[in-house]
Amino acid sequence: MHRFIARRLVQAVPLLLGISILAFLLLQAIPGGPSAAYRGMANVSAEDLARIERELGLDRPLPVQYVSWLVRFVQGDWGISFVARRPVLDLVMERLPATLMLMAAGLGVSLLLAVPLGIMAAVKRNSWIDHTLTLGSFVGLSIPVFWLGLMLIVVFTVWLGWLPGGGIGPPGEDPDLVTRLRYLLMPTVALSAVSIGFFTRYLRASMIEEMNTDHMMFAKARGIPARRRYLRHALKNASIPFVTVVAIHIPEYLVGALVVETIFSWPGTGRLFWESAVRFDYPVMMGILVLVSVLVVLSNLLADVLYAQLDPRVRYG
Amino acid sequence: MADVATEEVRDQRFSGWRAFARNRLAVVGAVVLLVIVLASVFGPALTPYDTTTQDIPSRLQPPSLAHPMGTDELGRDTLTRVLAGGRLSLSVGVLATLLALSIGITVGALAGYYGGWIDTALMRLVDLALSLPDLFLLILASALLGPSFTTMVIIIGLVRWMNVARLVRGAFLSLREREFVAAARAVGAGSRRIILRHLLPNSLSPIIVAGTLGVASAIIAESTLSFLGLGLQPPTSSWGSMLRNTQALIFSSPWAPVFPGLMIFLTVVSINFVGDGLREVFDPHGATLSRSAFHRRLRRLLESAEQRRSVDQAKKTESPTS
Numbered sequence: 001m002h003r004f005i006a007r008r009l010v011q012a013v014p015l016l017l018g019i020s021i022l023a024f025l026l027l028q029a030i031p032g033g034p035s036a037a038y039r040g041m042a043n044v045s046a047e048d049l050a051r052i053e054r055e056l057g058l059d060r061p062l063p064v065q066y067v068s069w070l071v072r073f074v075q076g077d078w079g080i081s082f083v084a085r086r087p088v089l090d091l092v093m094e095r096l097p098a099t100l101m102l103m104a105a106g107l108g109v110s111l112l113l114a115v116p117l118g119i120m121a122a123v124k125r126n127s128w129i130d131h132t133l134t135l136g137s138f139v140g141l142s143i144p145v146f147w148l149g150l151m152l153i154v155v156f157t158v159w160l161g162w163l164p165g166g167g168i169g170p171p172g173e174d175p176d177l178v179t180r181l182r183y184l185l186m187p188t189v190a191l192s193a194v195s196i197g198f199f200t201r202y203l204r205a206s207m208i209e210e211m212n213t214d215h216m217m218f219a220k221a222r223g224i225p226a227r228r229r230y231l232r233h234a235l236k237n238a239s240i241p242f243v244t245v246v247a248i249h250i251p252e253y254l255v256g257a258l259v260v261e262t263i264f265s266w267p268g269t270g271r272l273f274w275e276s277a278v279r280f281d282y283p284v285m286m287g288i289l290v291l292v293s294v295l296v297v298l299s300n301l302l303a304d305v306l307y308a309q310l311d312p313r314v315r316y317g
Numbered sequence: 318m319a320d321v322a323t324e325e326v327r328d329q330r331f332s333g334w335r336a337f338a339r340n341r342l343a344v345v346g347a348v349v350l351l352v353i354v355l356a357s358v359f360g361p362a363l364t365p366y367d368t369t370t371q372d373i374p375s376r377l378q379p380p381s382l383a384h385p386m387g388t389d390e391l392g393r394d395t396l397t398r399v400l401a402g403g404r405l406s407l408s409v410g411v412l413a414t415l416l417a418l419s420i421g422i423t424v425g426a427l428a429g430y431y432g433g434w435i436d437t438a439l440m441r442l443v444d445l446a447l448s449l450p451d452l453f454l455l456i457l458a459s460a461l462l463g464p465s466f467t468t469m470v471i472i473i474g475l476v477r478w479m480n481v482a483r484l485v486r487g488a489f490l491s492l493r494e495r496e497f498v499a500a501a502r503a504v505g506a507g508s509r510r511i512i513l514r515h516l517l518p519n520s521l522s523p524i525i526v527a528g529t530l531g532v533a534s535a536i537i538a539e540s541t542l543s544f545l546g547l548g549l550q551p552p553t554s555s556w557g558s559m560l561r562n563t564q565a566l567i568f569s570s571p572w573a574p575v576f577p578g579l580m581i582f583l584t585v586v587s588i589n590f591v592g593d594g595l596r597e598v599f600d601p602h603g604a605t606l607s608r609s610a611f612h613r614r615l616r617r618l619l620e621s622a623e624q625r626r627s628v629d630q631a632k633k634t635e636s637p638t639s
Contacts, residue, residue, distance in 0.1 A: 020447040029461060138342075142535055142586035146544045147560060149576030154571045255452045263547060263564075273453060274545055277460045285460070289453050296448045 008304055012297050018075070019293045023286055026065050030282045075144035083276070088287040092269055098168055099268030102260065103253045105184055106191035114196045118203025118289070123206060124228055135201060140197025145256055149190040149263040156186060166265035187264045191256045195249060202245055206238040240310045246289070247303035251296045335600045343594020346587035353584055357403030366394035368401045369552065377570045386576040390566060399555060399576055405555040406581070409469050410536035416474025417535070419530050421481025427513050428482070431488025436486070443479045450478040455538060459547040469548055473538050481527050488520035522599035526592055533588035540581050556581045 058065065078088035123287040151312040169175040169183050210216065210313035212235050219229050258270030265271070269288055339344055361368060371391040378388045386395035428439040458472040493516065494500065501515050540557030542548035549555045551562075556577040562575035 014441070015444055015448060018441070020450060022445070022449070026457070026461075135342075136588055137587055142533070142582060142589050144540060144544075144578060144581050144585070146541060146557075147574070147581060148331050150560065150564065150574045150578065154567050154574060157570050193512055239386070255450050258452055258456075259541060259545070273456065277456045277545075277547060280460055282460075285457050289449070289457060292450050292453055293448050296450060300448075 002232075003310055005301075005305055007299050012301055015297055016294065019290060019297075021066065021068055021291050023293075024069055026289075027069075027282070027286055028062075039174050078287040081276075081281055081284050083279050083281045083284075088283050091284060092287055092291060093270065095269045095272045096265060098266060099257050099261065099270060102184070102191060102257055102266060102268060105252075106195065106253055106256070108244075109188050110195035110199055111194075114203060118198075118200045119207060119230065119235060121200065121204040122185070122207030122211065122234075123226075130204075130206070132206075134210070136203045137197040140193045141201075143193055144191055145194065145259045146263055148193055149186070149260055152186045152190060153263070167300055168267055187260045189267055190263070191253065193259045194256065195252065198249065199242075201247065203238065203242050209236055210234040210238045228301040240307065243310060244303045244307045247299055247306055250299040250302075254292050254295060262293040274280030326579055329511060336596050337524060340597055341598075342590045346590030346594070350587040350591060353403060353580070354407065356406055357400050360400035361397055361404075364394065364397040364400070364521070366397045368393065368398050368554075377566065377573075379570065379572055386574055387570065389562065389573065395573070395576055398559060399556070401581055402554050402556045402559055402577065402605040403580060403584075405466070405549060405553060406557070409473065409539040409549075409555065410532045412470045413473035413477065413535040413539070414528055414531040416470060418481055418524065420474065421478035422485050422517070422524065423487025423526075424478065425482040425487075426489060426517065429486035430493060430508065431511055434491075439482070440486070443482055446476070446479050449476075450594055451538070452541065453541055456545065456547055459542055464542070464550055466549060466553065469539055469542065473535050477531060477535060477538075480531070481524060484523040484527055485520055488523060489516050492516050492519055526596045526599060526619065529588060529595055530592040533585045536581065536588075537585060541574065550575070571620060596606040602627070 060068075076089050078092070080093055081088055082084065084091060117133055121130045124130050152166045156163040163186055164170075164183055164188075167183060169180060175183075207230075211230075216229065216233060219233055224233075255268070257266075257268060258273060260266065261268045261271035262274045269291070273285060273288045275281075276288075371393060372392065375384075375388055376390055376475055380387045384394050384396065386399060389395055389398065424439050424443070428436040432625045454476050455472055458475075459468060462470075462472070498511060498515055501511050506515070508611055538550055539555060540560070542563045543555050549558050550562030553560065554562075555627070559577040560574055560581075563570075563577070566573045
C-alpha cells in the first residue's frame with residue numbers, strides 16, 4: 001500500500017511541476033512584471049528598485065528565474081501582496097481556516113442528505129419518490145450557486161429576518177456555538193445544493209447497477225430480507241465508486257466556496273481571491289491558484305488511494 | 318441498394334426521435350428552451366419599452382401588468398432587459414462552446430489518431446488543464462485581459478475543451494482499428510481524409526451530447542463571472558450582470574433578483590434535460606460515461622486498475638515458468 005501511494009505521489013510530480021511552470025509564466029504576464037509590487041512604494045527609489053530586481057534575479061534568463069522562483073515558493077516565500085503590502089502566504093493562511101470550515105460543513109451536509117436520498121431513489125426505483133428525487137437532483141445540479149445564495153438572503157434575512165445575511169459571526173465578539181451555526185447555515189446550504197444533486201444521482205445509479213447483479217439475485221433467492229440485501233450487499237459494493245467520486249468532487253467545493261464566500265462576505269480564501277481580482281492583486285491570486293491546484297492533485301490522489309484500498313480487486317504493486 | 322440504406326437511416330433517425338420523445342423531461346426541456354431562445358431573439362422588439370430608456374418616477378416598481386417583472390433602479394423595464402440579456406448570455410454560451418468544441422476535437426483527434434508521443438504529450442496537457450479549477454482561472458484571465466464579450470467567449474472556450482478532447486480521443490482510439498478505416502487507407506485515403514471523412518463523422522454522438530451540456534456550463538460560467546463583476550460590464554447586461562445590480566437592491570426591492578436568476582436556472586435546467594435525453598438516444602446503455610469530469614476520471618481510474626490487474630496476472634502466469 002505504501003508503495004502504491006509513493007508511486008502515485010511520484011506520478012503527481014510532473015503535474016505539479018507543470019502547474020508551477022504555468023503559474024510562473026502567468027506571473028510574467030502581469031502588467032509591470034514580478035517586481036510591480038515594489039514600484040508603487042513611496043520609499044523605494046529607482047536605485048532600490050534596480051537593486052531589488054537584481055536580488056530577485058530579474059536580470060537573469062527565464063529558466064534560471066523559474067528555478068529560483070520555485071525554490072522560494074516551496075520555502076514559503078510567495079511574494080508580497082500589491083494591496084496589503086504583506087507576504088502572500090500570511091494572507092492566505094489567515095483566510096484558509098474559514099474556507100476549510102465551510103467546505104467541511106458543505107461536504108458533511110451533502111453526504112448526510114444525499115446518501116439516504118440516493119438509497120431511497122434506488123430502492124423505490126421508478127416510483128413517484130424516485131421521480132421527485134430525480135427532478136430535485138436536476139434542480140440542485142442546475143441552480144446557479146450565486147442565485148441560490150441571493151434568494152436565501154432575500155427570504156431568510158430580508159423577508160423573514162431569521163438569519164444573518166453575511167459574515168462569519170457578529171463583529172467584535174467571540175460568538176457561541178449557536179450563533180456560529182446561524183452564520184454558517186445559509187452559506188452551507190448554498191454550497192451543498194449542487195453536490196446533493198450530484199451525489200444523489202450518482203449513488204442511485206451505482207446502487208441500481210449493484211442491485212441488478214447475479215449475486216443480488218442469488219441473495220434474494222436465498223431469502224435474505226430486502227433491508228439487509230440493500231444495505232449490507234448493494235450499498236457496500238456501491239459505496240466503493242461512490243467514495244471515490246466524493247473524493248474527486250472535493251475541488252468543486254473550492255470553486256463553490258469562491259462564489260458562496262463572495263455573496264455571504266465569508267472571510268475565506270475564495271473571497272480573498274475575488275477581492276484580489278477586483279484590485280488586480282496578482283501575487284495573491286497566483287498563490288491561491290497554485291494552492292488550489294495542489295489541492296486538486298491531492299484529492300485525485302486521495303481518490304486513487306481510497307479506491308485501491310476499498311476495492312479488493314484492485315492490487316497495488 | 319441505396320434505397321435500403323436510406324430507409325435504414327430514416328428508420329434509425331425515427332427511432333432516435335421516438336426515444337427522445339419518450340423522455341418527457343427532455344421534451345419539456347426542449348420546449349422551454351425554444352421559448353427562451355425565441356423570446357430572447359424577438360422579445361426585446363415586441364415589448365413596448367426598450368432596454369435603455371430611463372423612467373425615474375417609476376423606478377423600483379414591483380411586478381405589475383405594465384411591467385410583468387417590475388422596473389429597476391433607473392425605471393427601466395426588467396422584462397425587456399431580461400430578454401435582451403438572454404441574447405448575450407445565450408450567445409456567449411453557444412460561441413464559447415463552439416470554441417471549446419473546435420479545440421477539443423482538434424486535440425482529441427490528433428491524440429487519438431496518431432497515438433504515441435503525440436497522444437502522451439497532449440493527454441498530459443489535458444491533465445494539467447484539468448488540475449486548474451476553471452473558475453479561478455477564468456477570474457484570473459478576466460482580470461489580466463480586461464472583461465469584454467470577446468474575452469468572455471475566448472476564456473470560457475479555453476477552459477472547457479478538455480472534456481471533448483478526451484471523448485474524441487477515446488472514440489478515435491476505438492474506431493481507428495476498424496475495418497472501414499483500413500479499407501479507406503487501402504484505397505489510398507490520406508490521414509486528413511480518414512480523420513475528417515471517416516473517424517470524425519462516426520464520433521459525433523458523444524460530441525453532440527457534450528456540446529449540448531457544455532452550453533449550460535458555459536452560461537453558468539459567464540453569469541458567475543458577470544455576477545462577480547468580472548464579466549460583461551454595464552451597459553451591456555447579461556443575466557449575471559443584472560443579478561449583480563440587484564444585489565444592492567434586495568432591501569428596497571426583494572423581487573428584483575428573482576427574474577434574471579430564474580432565466581439562468583430555467584435555461585440551464587432545460588439544456589441539462591435535453592442533453593440527458595440526447596444521451597439516452599445516442600447511447601442507450603450508458604456505454605460512454607460522458608456526463609462529467611467525475612465520470613471521466615472514474616473511468617480512467619477503473620481502466621488503470623484494469624491494466625494493473627492484467628499486468629499482475631501476466632506476472633503470475635510468467636512466474637511459474639521462470
